[in-house]
Amino acid sequence: MMDAAYFTRARELIGESMGGFAPELVLSLLVIVLLMHDLFTRGARPERAAAIAGIGLVICGALLWMQSTEPPTAGHLEGSHEIFGWLTGDGNHMGMLAIDAFAKFFKAFVLLGTLVTIPMCLVHPAFANRRMGEFYALLVAATLGMFLMASATNLLMVYMGIEFASMASYLAVAFVKRDRKGSEAGLKYVIYGSVASGIMIYGLSLIYGMTGSLHISDLANADVTGAQGSALAVAGVLAFAGFAYKMAAFPMHFWCPDVYEGSPVPFTAYLSVTSKAAGFAVFIRFMMGFGDGALTVGEGDGAYSVAFGWQGLVAGAAALSMTVGNLAALWQTNLKRLLAYSSIAHAGYLLMGVAAFSEGGGAEQYAPVLFYFVAYFFMNLGAFFVVTLVAARTGSEDIAGYRGLITRAPFLCVCLVFCLVSLLGIPPTMGFIGKLELFKLVIDRGLVWLAVVAGINTAVSAYYYFKIVKAMCLDAAEDEAPVRVHASSMALVGLLSLPILIFGILPGHLYEFTRQFGLF
Amino acid sequence: MPDIGLNAYMLVAAAIFSAGLGVVVARRNAIAVLCGLELILNGASLNFVALNRYTGPVARIDGQMFAVFIIILAAAEAAIALAILLNLYQMTNTVQIDEADSLKN
Numbered sequence: 156m157m158d159a160a161y162f163t164r165a166r167e168l169i170g171e172s173m174g175g176f177a178p179e180l181v182l183s184l185l186v187i188v189l190l191m192h193d194l195f196t197r198g199a200r201p202e203r204a205a206a207i208a209g210i211g212l213v214i215c216g217a218l219l220w221m222q223s224t225e226p227p228t229a230g231h232l233e234g235s236h237e238i239f240g241w242l243t244g245d246g247n248h249m250g251m252l253a254i255d256a257f258a259k260f261f262k263a264f265v266l267l268g269t270l271v272t273i274p275m276c277l278v279h280p281a282f283a284n285r286r287m288g289e290f291y292a293l294l295v296a297a298t299l300g301m302f303l304m305a306s307a308t309n310l311l312m313v314y315m316g317i318e319f320a321s322m323a324s325y326l327a328v329a330f331v332k333r334d335r336k337g338s339e340a341g342l343k344y345v346i347y348g349s350v351a352s353g354i355m356i357y358g359l360s361l362i363y364g365m366t367g368s369l370h371i372s373d374l375a376n377a378d379v380t381g382a383q384g385s386a387l388a389v390a391g392v393l394a395f396a397g398f399a400y401k402m403a404a405f406p407m408h409f410w411c412p413d414v415y416e417g418s419p420v421p422f423t424a425y426l427s428v429t430s431k432a433a434g435f436a437v438f439i440r441f442m443m444g445f446g447d448g449a450l451t452v453g454e455g456d457g458a459y460s461v462a463f464g465w466q467g468l469v470a471g472a473a474a475l476s477m478t479v480g481n482l483a484a485l486w487q488t489n490l491k492r493l494l495a496y497s498s499i500a501h502a503g504y505l506l507m508g509v510a511a512f513s514e515g516g517g518a519e520q521y522a523p524v525l526f527y528f529v530a531y532f533f534m535n536l537g538a539f540f541v542v543t544l545v546a547a548r549t550g551s552e553d554i555a556g557y558r559g560l561i562t563r564a565p566f567l568c569v570c571l572v573f574c575l576v577s578l579l580g581i582p583p584t585m586g587f588i589g590k591l592e593l594f595k596l597v598i599d600r601g602l603v604w605l606a607v608v609a610g611i612n613t614a615v616s617a618y619y620y621f622k623i624v625k626a627m628c629l630d631a632a633e634d635e636a637p638v639r640v641h642a643s644s645m646a647l648v649g650l651l652s653l654p655i656l657i658f659g660i661l662p663g664h665l666y667e668f669t670r671q672f673g674l675f
Numbered sequence: 676m677p678d679i680g681l682n683a684y685m686l687v688a689a690a691i692f693s694a695g696l697g698v699v700v701a702r703r704n705a706i707a708v709l710c711g712l713e714l715i716l717n718g719a720s721l722n723f724v725a726l727n728r729y730t731g732p733v734a735r736i737d738g739q740m741f742a743v744f745i746i747i748l749a750a751a752e753a754a755i756a757l758a759i760l761l762n763l764y765q766m767t768n769t770v771q772i773d774e775a776d777s778l779k780n
Contacts, residue, residue, distance in 0.1 A: 311741050318748050322755055329759045338763040339775040345756045346708055346772070350699050353715035356745060357692050360722035360738075364685075364730055369737045413778040 172238035175254045178219040182299040185211035186292045193288035201287040205273050208291040216266050224255050237308055251312045258306035260525060260672035261436040265301045268429040269294060271536050274647055275421035275543050281331050290330050297323035301433035310359050310369040313437055317401060320433060321348045328418035340417020347410040355397020361390035371444035395468060401434030404502040405475040415495035420546055423491060424539030427498045428532055439509060443674055470510035470605050477503030477612040484619045490542055490552050493619060497578060500616060501531060507609055508593045511600040518673025523596045525669040527589035534586055537651035538574040541567050548638045554623055559632025566645055568627050570652040577655045579620040580613055584659040684725035692718030705760050705770045709753060716749045
């Protein structure tokens with residue numbers, strides 16, 4: 156077995172794996188360079204650290220763009236391109252990371268989210284005149300963790316990716332020293348997060364016991380007999396805790412409002428978009444690994460099926476997430492907290508789409524969820540960018556501070572209105588098209604009750620989104636002084652809000668584009 | 676030495692896990708909560724090691740590897756949690772979680 160050919164093949168595999176790992180390698184190097192930047196720089200040079208981070212991310216993006224999802228040498232990988240695998244008797248399909256279109260979509264999503272966060276950091280007052288290399292290093296490290304989450308095909312890699320992204324995020328939330336709110340938010344985040352991932356790995360250990368393998372494609376082969384069917388259900392629910400925490404979905408959503416309120420606004424924006432996307436990516440891959448979960452146990456008349464009902468669990472979590480998020484949002488007066496509850500509700504809408512997935516559903520079933528993610532990217536980052544800019548000038552994150560914004564900063568106000576209208580989901584915005592497609596998918600798969608719950612929730616959410624719009628456009632401002640922001644910030648806000656309208660009116664091409672990124 | 680069997684290991688692991696979860700839910704002292712967290716992680720590690728020994732393929736050590744990674748990540752997580760806690764302690768002079776309440780709805 157261990158002959159020369161074996162080692163030659165093993166060396167080839169490492170070479171191939173490194174090729175597929177190039178974007179992640181760039182990010183790893185970038186973390187080191189950013190840390191070194193702080194060590195060898197006199198005084199605070201936040202702009203230069205931002206420039207280094209930006210250039211590194213663009214290089215990573217270029218490598219990701221050029222990356223082929225085809226296996227480098229045909230035959231041995233059984234159609235899927237997985238890297239860092241090991242040689243097994245039946246060919247090498249047991250990799251750690253998948254290089255496929257699905258992973259590529261989420262990696263590009265996370266990368267763009269990180270790139271938008273950098274200019275937000277530059278205008279954030281608490282970050283002015285400090286050594287920022289360390290913060291950007293944490294930001295890039297979290298991005299690297301999310302890259303691993305997006306393509307993890309092994310339960311160990313799932314756990315590592317989630318922890319990698321989380322640990323960098325814990326520190327970034329508590330980054331501003333002597334800021335009591337930030338430290339409290341960091342403490343809550345680290346405690347909730349570690350407990351959630353601890354519960355998850357206990358669930359994963361039970362799943363490992365039933366499958367004898369850590370590879371996601373083996374989850375469907377769980378060796379379940381008799382009473383172990385209920386053990387599989389328990390393990391699935393425990394594992395879901397960890398994923399729900401990353402998605403900020405019920406029942407692990409408690410951390411979300413406190414962390415969003417306490418952490419620096421740019422990082423809140425980053426977390427609300429990228430962390431959620433990575434959580435969904437890893438969960439969808441994990442859930443689809445189970446297949447439809449209908450395992451027949453026993454023979455003849457005594458046979459019964461121990462379907463582990465992911466659909467029921469996910470649909471329930473979706474309905475509760477949107478209801479809890481929307482109801483709690485009604486009473487919020489702090490805009491960051493309000494957007495936190497709104498993001499919990501959006502995790503619910505997205506989970507609603509995930510609940511409708513089925514094993515034989517084909518690649519098209521992913522398109523509504525992916526399209527909604529693109530919409531969520533623009534509307535949530537756009538809204539948070541305006542919040543960052545206004546908070547930097549007025550020092551207020553309360554809705555009261557936004558009274559009369561239409562006269563103080565007409566452009567920002569109009570952009571924020573677009574984002575909020577899209578978050579609510581009324582035409583002619585991208586949020587409307589996204590929600591429409593999600594509803595279609597859900598009703599198509601027979602989950603009509605879930606669509607009804609989501610419809611009621613959308614109506615409820617109109618109250619708090621329009622509360623902000625009313626304060627901005629109809630109420631008189633207490634302070635008439637115009638909110639001045641740099642032209643480049645305005646341009647970026649415009650660039651984030653414009654697609655909401657464009658793709659709201661002409662969604663066709665983008666929707667077709669998202670179709671090719673389904674999981675096969 | 677007689678083999679005590681998989682069930683014994685898994686029962687102990689479940690007991691450790693439950694004890695850890697109980698500590699996390701019941702205690703308000705952040706240090707105690709972190710101790711409870713270690714118990715949760717150790718329950719999972721014990722499960723992985725035992726299941727690898729009894730149910731996994733003979734030539735593979737996936738479960739053992741997982742346990743090693745849990746130990747490493749647990750140490751990293753404790754370091755991060757303590758760093759954040761220390762920073763908070765310097766401002767508030769307390770490690771009680773329910774006194775960290777400046778974030779309110």
